[in-house]
Amino acid sequence: MAGRLEGKTALVTGASRGIGYQIAKQMAAEGAHVIALARTVGGLEELDDEIKSAGGSATLVPLDLTDMGGIDRLGGAIKQRWGKLDVLVANAGLLGVLSPIGHIEAKVFEKTMTVNVTSTWRLIRSVDPLLKAADAGRAIVMSSGAAHSAKAYWSLYAATKAACEAMVRSWANETMNTPLRVNAVNPGATRTRMRAEAMPGEDPKNLPTAREVAAKILPLAFDDVTETGKIFDVREGRFLSYRDPA
Template sequence: MDRPLEGRLALITGASRGLGWAAAKAYAKAGADLILLARTVGALEELDDAIVAEGGKSSTLVPLDLKDGDGIDRLGGAIAERWGRLDILVSNAGVLGTLSPVGHIKPKSWDELMAVNVTANFRLIRSMDALLRVSSAGRAIFVTSGAAAKGEAFWGGYASSKAALEALVRAYAAEVGDITRMRVNLLSPGPVDTGMRAKAFPGEDRSTLPRPADLAPLFVELARAEETRNGQVIRFTRD
């Protein structure tokens, strides 16, 4: 069996469903040791049980709300103390917010969008950067959206948060790409059958969409030590 991530330590946020769940199961099959993060411990335990039932190793489960920046810092410290490094960061967690005219977005919704989709990623970078640099081949993968560049009506809040994420990650990639062994990229899934997609397009025929598991090989590819791309938005395309 091909296990390209054998012995590599991966932290996956938003692991309890959708793309995070699919990435976690794929990484387990590829041999990675997993730190799985989501808000609810029950959903994380269900994922861990599924991984173990398929012959994988039990994961380290971290119930944490990513709006808790101090909690992210504590997690970085715990990883440093236990493992001394982090090989792979998959920053997948995100929120859709309210789809509405820009002038009608409530400040609370805007603040949550920025807190989860932007600030939490800054805090993850801040806390995990030193650990990724210690790795022999640190890889960081941030999930973005095509909405960042489209400028579509009613998507101003979500699109703004993803555009800010892309600017943040591209700058980070430029800072580390030439002086470290790290590679930092953005993955743009496109339309995928997830809960967030269903919320945004409630009348859509979901049977026509790719499943989260269809993207799992791309998540593995970007986490491999052999990956050379850096600072790119890599878009999933159906074969």
């Protein structure tokens, strides 16, 4: 039986571990050819082995998302080989530092903004024409509840995710009358390395695994998704609408 993504090509960033790794595996299991992007070659090779052992296929792209030229070239390479892109999962990101806003070092602020925001915009710019060339392009951009809670000491990470959500909303409005659907995702607390870094005293056994969370995000890549410009809350299992300003 053919999978829901049979014959499609999906680009997943941050694919060497965590939610990105699991989404890449699950998309390949649904028949997609996965373009797996990450800095860590070892994690990408492990992913490739798992995908191939399950009968799927992948192309590995070892790339640091601070390499803006590399992101630009990626779009050209995808166009040359496949002519289009069916699914984008912009998952890669940094926590940065949890700190009073006045204590954040400039180099930490700038690197976190570069990876979480600037590279996401650069990636969108690089693949936007390719997603529009697909019959039913789907873009999934990872966000966080931090974008809305604005907790003390979370200013840097929260600001990056709020910026990504703003880009998602504008991009969705620009493409409203096309087949492309663009949405953000709040995965909620998940058993990942980043979560352990942010909450070292938390018992990870009380959190859903990256595999479980990825399984709930996966349907956003399917052709029957009609929502756009919204945020999908994994814990609630539904799309939430943004409240427009008065």
